[in-house]
Amino acid sequence: MLAIGEFSRMTHLSIRTLRRYHEAGLLEPEQVDASSGYRYYTVEQIPTAQVIHRLRELDVPLPDVRRILRSPDPDQRAALVAQHLGRLEAELARTRAAVGSLRRLLVPEPPPLEVELRAEPAATVAAVADDVDADDVIGWYAGAMAELDAVLGPTAEGPPGGLYDNALFERGRGRMVVYRPAVDPPTRGRVQPVTVPAVELVVTTHRGEHDDVDVTYGELGAWVARNALTVAGPVRERYLVGPRDTDDPDAWRTEIGWPVFRVGPRPDGGRLGR
Amino acid sequence: MLAIGEFSRMTHLSIRTLRRYHEAGLLEPEQVDASSGYRYYTVEQIPTAQVIHRLRELDVPLPDVRRILRSPDPDQRAALVAQHLGRLEAELARTRAAVGSLRRLLVPEPPPLEVELRAEPAATVAAVADDVDADDVIGWYAGAMAELDAVLGPTAEGPPGGLYDNALFERGRGRMVVYRPAVDPPTRGRVQPVTVPAVELVVTTHRGEHDDVDVTYGELGAWVARNALTVAGPVRERYLVGPRDTDDPDAWRTEIGWPVFRVGPRPDGGRLGR
């Protein structure tokens, strides 16, 4: 039996960390003295401790480490690990995107901003809607669009789009609507007919990678502010050319539209009604 | 003038986050109402907010973001950014190492562990020593070894080595000694003559990448425990073949030695005397 200090030396996990892992149910000492509370480990627990160490180096959250350790089936275990390696891949992609975007930001070649004020008519579309956390936007969008495609089939009546509740940006959670235009929109699964209301829309087009889209948002917002307008409802995006159309990011075009009121009333505080 | 909610919509930074950035001195509102405390921003601050957003996506700490924003010279600013990109590189390398090591750990091909109990004589060497945090070990080692090489020159009397206080593993901070054997060791800069005491040493050799070294530590520890020995002083490593000898990691050999006492006394609790 090994006291916690000896076990610490053998595994290169600090004593404090071992105690935390005990508390979290990750690595239970083989025996705990009932009266003194002393933790005693065995040499057979060393490999487990090392696996935990590696997983933590990969920033796998403690509950997930526990799941991995407790899954008896090696295949299932491998799948859980692979899932986290996928997460690392995604994180790397995010980092790469931020680096690229930062570079573009620091070497600004200000493109002429073309803004249009347009009266957008109401339209009934096939949509998927839900309350979403800001971090889940990407994943939720992918799922919702896939479901739309599955229900509507490949023949499109026009580019897909989305409505984004301002609370999504201001408070990190809000209503999200993803839609595709359709004649006589069906009701199936999460897909429902939704009527996008008529509105006065300030519109511009974002070119290229979506990572930079907030820059265009900023420019559009500045334009709105300078023209003494005020936001009146969820922001709209329309994906004129996107990854579903071409693999060349430079060719992508996203139409961004802000509903506005002249000066006056903000009937719903800029939020998306239900 | 833009209220915080409008500014939030334009920059995709949440209201809470904007308040935090104000508090941290990252992004001061152009104007703060003295009586109400309302924050008011201008459209000119949007690009700054976007740069902050990008830097935070790269996990640049808030104080460093502040430094970057406040450095007036573009060159200096670029240098600060580049520094953080270097940090990202290092992190990526660490992640890659952990992935590789995890793979090796999960597909174990248990190499025969050859352990030797050896009476190590005392030796006087040229050494650099200091108290070091566990996270700084790599960097400190590199600096200390470079200084040793600069003082001693290229002709080596034997492989370099190190002594590692057990507190380094147990408590995350401890004394570290890096040395090179030398006849008549000089005193220059941080380099000093140090006498490594004679000791009974349990020794094995780790093969390959240093990322896996804790596995060998674990095996050695298990051997020590099974033979009813007890640790008596700082762990020793000797770098028989390392990156300074060959670029092939599979050829690297690190000798790992644990000073032990048979059963009996632990004169200094396994810590490194001064």
Add this chain to the structure above:
DNA sequence: CTGGAGTCTCCCCCTGGGGGAGGGCCCAGA
């Protein structure tokens, strides 16, 4: 003038660590 959306501050919580205080336990030597 009024009501509701917007904003303020303040406090608590999260993760995965670390620092340190105060006190009990273990065990080799005498």
Add this chain to the structure above:
DNA sequence: TCTGGGCCCTCCCCCAGGGGGAGACTCCAG
């Protein structure tokens, strides 16, 4: 069998960089 000192225990506080929510005040259009 006692003793001392190293080991281990629990408990509380702190860190970054966020989020949740309460309770009160402000802004502004009708």
